[in-house]
Amino acid sequence: MKSRTSASVERELERRAKHELAVLRHVEEVSGSVAATCRYYGISRQAYYGWLKRYEEEGAEGLRDRSSAPHHAPTATNVEVVEKILWLRQQYHFGPQKITMYLKRYHDITISSSGVWRILHKLGLGRLPASQRYKRNETRWKRYEKQRPGHALQVDVKFIEPLGQTGKKKRYYQYTAIDDCTRLRVLRAYPKHDQKTAIQFIDHVLSKLPFQVEKVQTDNGSEFGQPFHWHLLDTGINHVYIKPATPRLNGKVERSHRIDSEEFYRLLESQVIDDVNLFNNKLQEWDDYYNYDRPHGALAGSTPYERLKQKTQDRVCCTSR
Template sequence: MTERELARRARHRLAVLRHAEEVSGNVAATCRYYGISRQCFYTWRRRYEAEGLDGLKDRSSAPHHTPHATTADVVEKILWLRRQYHFGPAKIAMYLHRYHDVAISTSGVWRILKKVGLNRLPASQRYKRRSIRWKRYEKQRPGHQLQVDVKFIEPLGQSGRKKRYYQYTAIDDCTRLRVLRAYPRNDQKTAIQFIDYVPSKLPFAVEQVQTDNGQEFGQAFHWHLLDKGIGHVRIKPRTPRLNGKVERSHRIDSEEFYRLLEGQVIDDVNLFNSKLQEWEDYYNYHRPHGALAGQTPYERLRQKAQDPLS
């Protein structure tokens, strides 16, 4: 509330006090007229007699002592995660519990963000609501199906003739374990090279691969998978939501990995793959996943190994 509004409310209360003295001559009648209690009237009068007009201004209702208030260092961590990674309240609460042993509710995180005006993300980062909702599904067995897709990478800090890179991504439908690799080309030969690389990075056999209808996943790629004893299915054209897990993981890459590489010069595919490997390891072994109730993909894999029906 502004100082001008506080002064206006104080003058109104002074008018109530003067009404009892100069107009009605009766406190009860004045209280009925203005719709206030006599206790409220006498409180205003005592404060006016002691402090004058300033005593009639609204005072803070905050408690004098808050032993359970969130400490400043925790608030600082919350704000850093919000500004640095654009995490939502639930993800921030997961990170604090996992890495700092701080237990705070999702609503508590939201109230802190609301207080400092960070409860709404920048327009470019907000979730776009859709009129049609889709039911989330999940395969129950690791390796039952991999979703594979390609992400075009904008040149990072290069000048002159810029090199193009393509991030090939495979994500296990059950555990969300991912395999990442960058290549300077995007064709069937590269896709076959990537799909031959994937099994060496996964601790389980792959039964089926799901892709979109891109030219890099054409007939040569299809028959190569069948020769390896792996099934290959393509999603319906113009329905990227059917490859939703790998599409969502690419959005995470943009928000939490590539955004932090801005300003760095990466003009060598080996250096690019070195950075991607660091990010892949963090994603698989350390990053809590919202869809896995805060588990990492590797923790979900261990859980499935112990209890396949979980």
């Protein structure tokens, strides 16, 4: 990074030196007039005589070692802030908006997302990896959310392959439930992927969430078949299936799995984890961070738990009226 930047600066200084030398020679060899040359090149006489003085004192080298960068830049971003921006970009691949939220929340640093973008662009980090860039507008789907906690719960399963395994590899499955309104989540890993496991997971979810669930939404996977369906109805919870081949209808849980891949599993690549209990310990730590500490872009920088408190207070206020 630094070598590329310094090389470009050297090329620019060399180009400017050649231009200044060409101006000086134009007076001697072509026009014979400082005024005519300055008009031809669109420069001031002051600039010309400044170059001439440096050339007479130091030769051609005196023209190339002057940078146009100001000696003092009072509005320049503090180097520690730049380092934090660089770390968040390289470690988590956060965009400018998410970096702005993190700096404000955890470091009490206020900087605009456009300011972050300019710093990233200057450092050559303006583009994310292809897999993490936003889709074009015409292929995006409009966001929506339910207005009260528990109105709809999206549930899905993510296949995970434990890290650092040797010999015959085990398979584990991350079951995920996310509240449509608050984005509050419950995660758990299981070594099996069937209806019995799905029922076990949904019972775990209902015991963990601090509000009543009215509806559960799933895809048409076999693990969410009739036994799972009737189990929910028996507990007084409606169960709906999304239309086949339309994962966007479960978009919040799908986006949640992408966040898991980018911000959790990618950082575990150097660790050896081959036990479901250890997986669940790690998942619980990550889930607690997601629910209570991680600012969420779709929630204007709030955490899911903060959104839950806000929605709860709003309902209390409405009821009291």
